[in-house]
Amino acid sequence: xxxxxxxxxxxxxxxxxxxxxxxxxxxxxxxxxxxxxxxxxxxxxxxxxxxxxxxxxxxxxxxxxxxxxxxxxxxxxxxxxxxxxxxxxxxxxxxxxxxxxxxxxxxxxxxxxxxxxxxxxxxxxxxxxxxxxxxxxxxxxxxxxxxxxxxxxxxxxxxxxxxxxxxxxxxxxxxxxxxxxxxxxxxxxxxxxxxxxxxxxxxxxxxxxxxxxxxxxxxxxxxxxxxxxxxxxxxxxxxxxxxxxxxxxxxxxxxxxxxxxxxxxxx
Numbered sequence: 001x002x003x004x005x006x007x008x009x010x011x012x013x014x015x016x017x018x019x020x021x022x023x024x025x026x027x028x029x030x031x032x033x034x035x036x037x038x039x040x041x042x043x044x045x046x047x048x049x050x051x052x053x054x055x056x057x058x059x060x061x062x063x064x065x066x067x068x069x070x071x072x073x074x075x076x077x078x079x080x081x082x083x084x085x086x087x088x089x090x091x092x093x094x095x096x097x098x099x100x101x102x103x104x105x106x107x108x109x110x111x112x113x114x115x116x117x118x119x120x121x122x123x124x125x126x127x128x129x130x131x132x133x134x135x136x137x138x139x140x141x142x143x144x145x146x147x148x149x150x151x152x153x154x155x156x157x158x159x160x161x162x163x164x165x166x167x168x169x170x171x172x173x174x175x176x177x178x179x180x181x182x183x184x185x186x187x188x189x190x191x192x193x194x195x196x197x198x199x200x201x202x203x204x205x206x207x208x209x210x211x212x213x214x215x216x217x218x219x220x221x222x223x224x225x226x227x228x229x230x231x232x233x234x235x236x237x238x239x240x241x242x243x244x245x246x247x248x249x250x251x252x253x254x255x256x257x258x259x260x261x262x263x264x265x266x267x
Contacts, residue, residue, distance in 0.1 A: 002243055003032035003250045004221045006155050006175055006203035010035055010049040013207040013218055022053050024222040031055045032261045033221050036096040036130050038063035040074040043081050050090045054264035057257055059095035059130050064111045079121050092254040094122040095130025102134045119147040128152030128254055137163040144170050153253045158188055168199045173253040175203040181211040181230050193234045202228050202246045
């Protein structure tokens, strides 16, 4: 069994064939998919998409790239929505939140404000977080040391080994997916190969970060097992062993996810 811990399945890119994409993922062995929200406008879509199939789960948050159009009042909406969702077994985290220092034109101070305020919500509700970490690892860690949260996932990790260790020490798992399928992605491959197996989770970030064989095309959650097969080869472990380990790691990162998958497997 595979779990895609980060997939924007509610995105408009899937509007024409979402059910077919889900069927293909299930045939490939993907039994769980976590759908993180990115703004107030898609809180409902993330939730509804997760409820559309047996292994669906969702997170609620405001993505750093959406902060230019977010209002401070959206944080109150997020808190209320997360509080209400605590009774929903499919709700697993606050996310996708974080900082992005790669995209030009984003206001770093504004990003920090929304990141910190969302960490406070996660801490108050005792929820893990799903972090966007593009070129922002140290800044993210600085705030995690101030606002102790219940761990979570550092999505699409591409930092140093020292930074990886700092996230792991704080109870985080590190997400790997399509980027590791490119032979030239030497640092990501080193991280995915040499970090402790218990620190890794699998993800697609679909429709984004496609694997090498779908370069510049839409990424789908059904591609995850093939991505994982490359990682298994790099680590010289059986794919079945990698699937079992990363599934348990996903449960450790997002504890509410275990009940979602238990219910799905019982169907």
